[in-house]
Amino acid sequence: MPAPIIAARDVSKSFFGNPVLRDVSIALVPGRIHALLGENGAGKSTLINLLSGALPSDRGTIEIDGKAVAALTPAAARNAGIAVVQQELSLTSSLSIAENIGLGAYPRRYGFIDYGALARRAKAVCDMVGLDESLSRPVGDLPLGRRQMVEIAKALFREPRVLILDEPTSSLSAHEADTLTRLLVKLREAGTAVLYISHRLNEVMRLCDHVTVLKDGVVTADQSLAGTDADGLVRLMVGRDPGDLFPSWTATPETETIVSVEGFSSGPLKDIDLTIRRGEVLGIGGLVGQGQEDLLLGLYGALPASARRASFDGVPGIPASVPKANALGLAYVPADRKREGLHLIHTIAWNMMLPQFGRARGLSLRNRGKEKALALDLADHLGIKGDLTRQVQALSGGNQQKVALAKWMPSDPSILLLNDPTRGVDVETKREIYILLRRFASEGKAVVLSSSDTPELVHLCDRVAVMREGKLAATLDRDGLSEEAIVAAAMGAEEAAQAA
Amino acid sequence: MSATESETTRFPPRRISALLRNRAFLTFIIVALVWVVAGFAKPGFGSFGHLRYLLELAAVIGLVAIGQTFVVIAGGIDLSVGAIVTVSAVGVPLVADLGDPTGTVPVLIVLAAASGIGLLNGLGVAYLRVHPMIMTLAMATFLQGVLILVAGGSAVSAQNPLLHWFGNARPIGIPAGVYLWVVVSAITLVVLHATPFGARIFAIGANPLATALSGVNTRTTTMAVYAIGGLTAGLAGVLLLGMNGQGYVGIGDPYLLASIAAVVLGGTSILGGSGTYAGTIPGAILLVTITALITVVNASPGWRSILFGSLILALLLFSGRESRGR
Structure with a gap:
């Protein structure tokens, strides 16, 4: 087996005291398509961020070409030939396809951007991924699937040795996904190391050679995909002690x-x-x-x-x-409580009253005494402690969520x-x-x-x-x-x- | 579940130190200080007649700034208030008095028109989702065009007994306009801080998305807010006409910046969601005071304008910067 281009050795990472990755090791080898599987929140995205230098690890080492890198930066990772296609697209919608593809690595001549060279090289990678749109079209005009292809072309533009794809097919049509599959097979033959994250098991079974499974931030499998069945992989991803x-x-x-x-x-x-x-x-x-x-x-x-x-x-x-x-x-408690659920600059008591304010008709007066009593009752009921005239943003996430729930209780x-x-x-x-x-x-x-x-x-x-x-x-x-x-x-x- | 806590830990009484951090209160203190210092430094400044005159001027700014306070708290801005002031100052003489000897009917018609203009602003912002800055600026430009066509360049005089009384009468030595300001201010404070409608305005300004998901009809509330903006600008316009005796195109122009400055000087967040009209009141008085002090300095109008702008900026740097932690 050839030596890995990039490898993580026993890396760990926590956010605010919550361990997200624990002693995770992974090695990306040239000429292999490596699948990374795991449930939502298993730590896949964090692992990618460590490999691409976007986040530093708390413990463990990242090795590039067998040499440990002390603190990998995004720039150093790019220079080492590591390219990431993120799940959330990072394109600039007002710029053209060619400009997006070359962004940050424009060919220069006499200190100016060499648009001729840019167009030629962008054309070459677009042909590889099967993009036949005019290269001068703004990316914002493209449907989501095409934009994803531009994102992949952008990664290829830098001729990466390691290509990391985070759920690349989630927005692609069947035809586009097929093109991508053929492209990845070609890259494998050319000796590129590919890390492929997907939630589509059939795709993974068909395309990948090797699999790493993460569960709750721990590696539960690191094995060849040959001879593994889909059910076996699912079992490796789930199962926790309630x-x-x-x-x-x-x-x-x-x-x-x-x-x-x-x-x-x-x-x-x-x-x-x-x-x-x-x-x-x-x-x-x-x-x-x-x-x-x-x-x-x-x-x-x-x-x-x-x-x-x-x-x-x-x-x-x-x-x-x-x-x-x-x-x-009906009542609705949103997922993003800071953006959709709460008024962070207003007080706890005020937030709990908001649906009542919405229901009131005409120019009635507020009854402060009633509001206070109701807020006290709700706070006691849900175990929200302390001063209710504090701004909601002073509360912990858990208590904020309680306020977001509490405000619906009076409406029954x-x-x-x-x-x-x-x-x-x-x-x-x-x-x-x-x-x-x-x-x-x-x-x-x-x-x-x-x-x-x-x-x-x-x-x-x-x-x-x-x-x-x-x-x-x-x-x-x-x-x-x-x-x-x-x-x-x-x-x-x-x-x-x-x-x- | 936790043990029940006492009401005083849940709703602790406010402390004196909180008052010192209260922007509305601080603006009052600044006004008082400026008046005392100027009163000693310049003879005549502190006389009852002069202070009464300042309050009368502040009443017009204060009325325009009521609507501006509502709109800014709701997270928007109204750049059409100056034009609406002009529309109502020029509009009253143009509306037939319909055989009403008191002159009340034309005033009511003009106030209804001003509210209607505000409602159109609200319609554009709430339903067409035009940015408030664009919507109200376009409205101001449109109104200016209409005014030039209708009124032309000449001043129009008003023969309106009601407005004449509001502009000139002084029951118990205090101008009627100041009484008007006091009454409307009291209503404003009640609506903002003691009604569910007022709470909805604060909610929309702080987080429109969360407000909508909490079951608040944000569109109706937004439209009402801009209609109030039009109404109070119209009220300021008719008062100005009463004080001035005549209206002309451009009479309302200075009140746009003044209303926004009064709101911000009073501690209302330009980002929306927090503030109070109780701060805008001293904000308006502070503005006319600064203007009066600048007139004392013997300088050309150009330099006065430069001085005024610089002083406002300096005051805002001193007291009005937004905290960045949002």
Whole structure:
């Protein structure tokens, strides 16, 4: 086996005391397509950032061509021939395709940009990735898939020895993905080391030679892909000890439907049939960005949505606006609480009152005494301690989340929509939130919990709807609920098995 | 769950030190200091007649700045207030008095028109999603064009008993315009700080997205805010007409910068979401005081303008810089 171009040896990284990677080793060898697999939050992106010098590691070493590099910087990584195609595109939409491809490495002549040389070299890489657009077109005009190809062309422009691709096919059409596959095979023959991150198992099985699996920041597999099956890989990615984190609860017996939609479409969502029952916690699972947020916002009236048939608590149709949704008993707790959920510069008590302010009609006066009493009650109920006249931004993530939940309590919603409510929340608060959600369900309300945390879905939900590419991939009942089943449905393991 | 904590730990009483960090209060202190120093330094400045005159001038700025305070707290800006002041000052004489001997009807018509202009601003911002700066600037330019066509370059005199009274009467020695300002200010403070509508304005300015997701109808609130902006600018315009006796194109122009400066001097965040009209009041008084002091300096109008601009900048550097931690 040839010597690795870049290798990480026992690297560890934590953010704010949370370990994200623990003693991870990986070696990228020329002429090999190396797959990196793991669930959301397993540490894949952090590992890429360490390899590309975007983040320093806390412990361990990065070696380039067998020599340990003390502190790898992005510039040093680029000079060593390491190119990364990020998941979030880093293109400048007002610049042309050629300018984007060459950005930061423009060929020069007499101190000026040599546009002739730039066009020639950009043309060469575009031919490789199958981009036939005019090179002078602004990138902003291109559809997402084409932009992804420009991003890949940009990486190739620097003639990398190591090419790292973070979910490159998530926005590509089948044809574009095929072109990419052929390109990667060609690069492998030419001796490039490729690190390939994808959530599409069939793609990985077809294309890659070697696999590293991360689970909770630890390597659980580092092996050749030959002779491995898709189910085996899924098993290596999941499985955690739920411990005492989750409260025990008894499933509510099957009850009446409170929300039903048929042929629901909103944004990238296509033709979804969904029922939500009173007294249940319905989980929404899937990889990040498969349309879970669009589903919640569509139901909540915050995004334009349509449906063949819809009924909310007996009222036909989808709520046309957020106030209308609130009137029907819906409440929404967003994922990005700082941007979408809270008013950071306002006080805790004020934040808890906001939905009441929204509901008030005309020029009524506020009742400060009532507001105070209500805020005190909510704070005690949810265990928010201390001075309630502090700005919300002074609180920890967990307590902020409690405020975001607390503000809906006075409205007594019958359908609670939650978007990843435990992200960035400490373990103790997580448990409190879980208890709260189950209590909500036991009171006969409906809870819809979209989560990127698979154990949460398994241990807290009566049913889990798994989404993939804007569609419902599967709806799992309590009996068939397991991390393996959710991940398998999220990644399309069945299709991979059928294809193999 | 935690043990219940007492109400005083949950809502601790405000301390004196908090008052010293209160921008509205500090602006009041600055005004008082300037008045005392100027009163001693220059004979006549501190006389009742002069201070009364300053308050009368401040009333016009203060009224324009009410709408500006609402709009800025809601996260926007209204660059059309100057034009709306002109529209109402020129508009009253142009509207037929409809046989009303008191002159109330034309004033009401003009105020309704001013509110309507504000509502159009709000419509553009809320529904067409035009940036407030562009929307209100375009509105100002449009209005100026209309004014030139309708009124031309000549001044129009008003024969309106109601406005004459507001511009000249002095019940108990205090100008009627100042009474008007006091009453409207009181209403403003109640609406901003004691109604759910006021709370919605602060919410929109601090985080429009979170506000919408909390069930607040942000469009209606935005439109109401700009309509208030038009209404108070219109009110300032008719008061100005009463004090001046005649209106002309351009009469409202100085009030655009003045209203924004009064708002910011009073501690309202230009980024939206926090502030109070209680700060804008001393802000407006401070502005007219500075102008009066500059007139004392024997300088050409050009130099006076330069001095005025520099002083405002200096004051804002001293007290009005936004904290960067957002």
